[in-house]
Amino acid sequence: MRGERRDWCRTVLVTLVVGAVASGCAGSSRSDEDYRHKAANTAEAAASAVSTARLAVEAAGRGRLTGPYASVLLGEAETDLLAAQATFESRQPPGEAADTVRERLGTLLDDAADALAEVRIGARRGEVRELAEHTGQLRQAAERLEGFEEEMSS
Template identity: 40%
Template sequence: MTPPARLAPLALLAALLLSGCVSPAWDDHDYALKAGKTAESAVSALRFARSTVAYRDRMTGPYAEVVLTEAVQDLSSVNDQFGGVQPPSDASDRIRDEVLRLTEKAESEVEDLLIQARRDGVKDPAAAVRELDRLASELSDFAEKHK
């Protein structure tokens, strides 16, 4: 098993555990911290998807599909859980809109890659890796800003 393939189950578990850490937000600061953690969880799922696309030639098709499926499920869970947290103010509404825009875009991108993988394979793996890197970078910047 290649190094990225060995790390995938651990990273998916970490993403799942982090995505389960959402609770009510009592004030804007608490809400921003939750938004930052949400972004971090999304970055984790994106990095697994990226590794799967980048190293697809080193793993079986079914394994790649499982990893991408888990990444989509993790991103969906992140969106659902954070989307259920009530923003305490108008300022928090803007944070909510920004993080959900990014995480929903990430989910959509990985879903599209999963569909491609199940059909004939990812059409342009290099472009997909660049897009996943770009999204992960935006989410990482968001998370860093909301620590």
């Protein structure tokens, strides 16, 4: 009886672990249109994270944010962008047209992630006033993501 219970517990545990792992994957899209919609949503989320960071670096440059607060805010913006990127990248593109969408968005997300990492690192090094120098780079990254989102939504 004890052996059966142990086997049952082991089966339940394995099922739960497999379910948790599977639910962490975003899965595939059934059509190019669905994939474009998911790409648009990802671009929108990423643009929001970059825009938050841009506002933070502008405020920091004017002396309106402390270094620790800027560091946390920029770290969270970067985490949000990377989460959106990871979720999108886990999706299986349904066809060649979707491969192009994936490649284009991947480049935009990589550029945005690099920009966010740069300002986060600067904030953690105490270079708070200098963060404003990155405003243009962040604005451009957000605009490119927003343009992509609009293109994929139409």
